[in-house]
Amino acid sequence: MSAEGGETQTKVRQFITSNFYVPDPSALADEASLLDQGIIDSTGVLELIGFLEDSFGVKVEDAEMVPENLDSVARIVAFVGRKKGTL
Amino acid sequence: MTRVLDPRALDIDAAAETAHIAARMTEIVGRELRRRGVVVGLSGGVDSSVCVALAVKAFGRDRVRVLLMPERESSAASVELGRKVAAQFGIDPIVQDVTAAVEGFGAYRIRDEAMREVIPGYGPGWKSKLVIAGGTQGGLNYFKLIARAPDGAAHEARIGPRPYLQIVAAQSYKQRSRKTVEYFHADCLNYAVIGTPNRLEYDQGFFVKNGDGSADVKPIAHLYKTQVYALARHFDLPREICEGRPTTDTYTLDQGQDEFYFALPYEKMDLALYALNNGFSAEDLAPAIGVDAERAALVYRDIRGKRSTTRPLHLRPQLIRPVPEVT
Numbered sequence: 001m002s003a004e005g006g007e008t009q010t011k012v013r014q015f016i017t018s019n020f021y022v023p024d025p026s027a028l029a030d031e032a033s034l035l036d037q038g039i040i041d042s043t044g045v046l047e048l049i050g051f052l053e054d055s056f057g058v059k060v061e062d063a064e065m066v067p068e069n070l071d072s073v074a075r076i077v078a079f080v081g082r083k084k085g086t087l
Numbered sequence: 088m089t090r091v092l093d094p095r096a097l098d099i100d101a102a103a104e105t106a107h108i109a110a111r112m113t114e115i116v117g118r119e120l121r122r123r124g125v126v127v128g129l130s131g132g133v134d135s136s137v138c139v140a141l142a143v144k145a146f147g148r149d150r151v152r153v154l155l156m157p158e159r160e161s162s163a164a165s166v167e168l169g170r171k172v173a174a175q176f177g178i179d180p181i182v183q184d185v186t187a188a189v190e191g192f193g194a195y196r197i198r199d200e201a202m203r204e205v206i207p208g209y210g211p212g213w214k215s216k217l218v219i220a221g222g223t224q225g226g227l228n229y230f231k232l233i234a235r236a237p238d239g240a241a242h243e244a245r246i247g248p249r250p251y252l253q254i255v256a257a258q259s260y261k262q263r264s265r266k267t268v269e270y271f272h273a274d275c276l277n278y279a280v281i282g283t284p285n286r287l288e289y290d291q292g293f294f295v296k297n298g299d300g301s302a303d304v305k306p307i308a309h310l311y312k313t314q315v316y317a318l319a320r321h322f323d324l325p326r327e328i329c330e331g332r333p334t335t336d337t338y339t340l341d342q343g344q345d346e347f348y349f350a351l352p353y354e355k356m357d358l359a360l361y362a363l364n365n366g367f368s369a370e371d372l373a374p375a376i377g378v379d380a381e382r383a384a385l386v387y388r389d390i391r392g393k394r395s396t397t398r399p400l401h402l403r404p405q406l407i408r409p410v411p412e413v414t
Contacts, residue, residue, distance in 0.1 A: 035227075035392070038395060041392070041395070041396040042227070042228040042229070042392070042396055043248060043251075043252070043396075045227045045228070045229065046229060046230075046246075046247060046248035046251060047248045049229075049247070049248075050247050050248050050249070062220065062221070062226075062229070062245060063226075065221055065226050065227045065229055066221075066226045066227065067226075067227065070227060
């Protein structure tokens with residue numbers, strides 16, 4: 001992962017663990033499904049999109065709002081990387 | 088092994104079900120709640136109309152107070168239909184327009200401010216609705232604001248969390264104002280308040296907490312929407328009600344419940360929920376609702392997701408330590 005990818009990962013983890021009150025942030029695996037674990041719900045998805053758009057200057061299209069892009073820390077980091085062309 | 092999901096699984100014996108509900112309502116209201124009758128807010132939709140019919144069966148028309156509570160954006164046809172239903176049971180309804188209350192809270196203004204964050208020109212004369220998207224196409228649920236300008240031009244935009252929450256919160260003043268009126272009447276008469284959700288709405292959390300979700304007894308929360316329609320026919324309710332499509336009557340553009348909240352029209356949602364509740368697989372469900380197994384699995388995921396997301400709406404206020412003397 002590039003230095004920028006690492007920075008994205010830190011920011012995304014920080015947002016998810018603090019905004020959604022993850023009880024034990026260190027136990028949240030990068031690959032863990034945020035939906036299956038009940039960490040984010042539909043309003044949470046909207047908040048996550050808002051965070052990504054505000055923090056990384058990317059525009060998330062409707063068709064991109066799928067679990068493959070957004071349902072784990074690793075997927076979000078990869079998605080942001082693809083959007084920014086940095087991975 | 089494949090199991091056949093028969094739509095007739097939702098058939099009910101309307102007369103027996105009516106008798107059972109009426110008997111339980113009398114027990115609950117009269118003995119457990121110790122109230123003398125019930126208040127029903129009648130919207131002109133099938134659920135509240137059936138609740139009025141059940142209440143009359145349980146308590147007699149003299150112990151059922153029916154309230155019609157339009158506001159300036161609700162459909163005029165709803166009030167007329169409500170009057171018709173009340174008249175069928177020999178009840179003179181009380182009409183309490185809640186526009187002034189909703190206006191007093193600033194709800195219309197606050198909502199329109201949020202609308203303008205999404206569609207900048209939004210203002211007086213515009214009509215709008217929120218539409219759900221994504222969930223059953225394999226994506227994540229999100230909402231779109233669809234608006235029509237006074238000149239007829241259509242606008243559509245995905246809505247972010249802040250304006251979305253503000254619009255829903257402002258609109259919820261309508262349901263909460265109505266419930267306040269219902270409890271006023273209940274308190275005056277020593278009556279209980281009826282909640283009118285059907286099983287789909289109750290299970291999937293399609294109600295406003297402390298708004299239409301608030302009640303002392305919910306007589307049809309165990310009935311699928313298809314079954315509520317069966318009771319409507321049993322009571323010989325007006326044709327427009329027995330044949331009507333569920334709408335929210337909360338937003339200014341016509342909005343079916345299936346575009347605002349549910350993934351499918353109610354007949355299919357009923358079957359899907361029944362199938363999930365009774366252990367049918369997505370493969371079993373698929374042919375019954377005319378989709379492939381993959382889409383049926385997405386419907387199951389959507390139902391489970393909404394059930395889990397809206398669980399807090401059902402919870403009583405949570406205590407830090409138990410207070411065992413009060414249950």
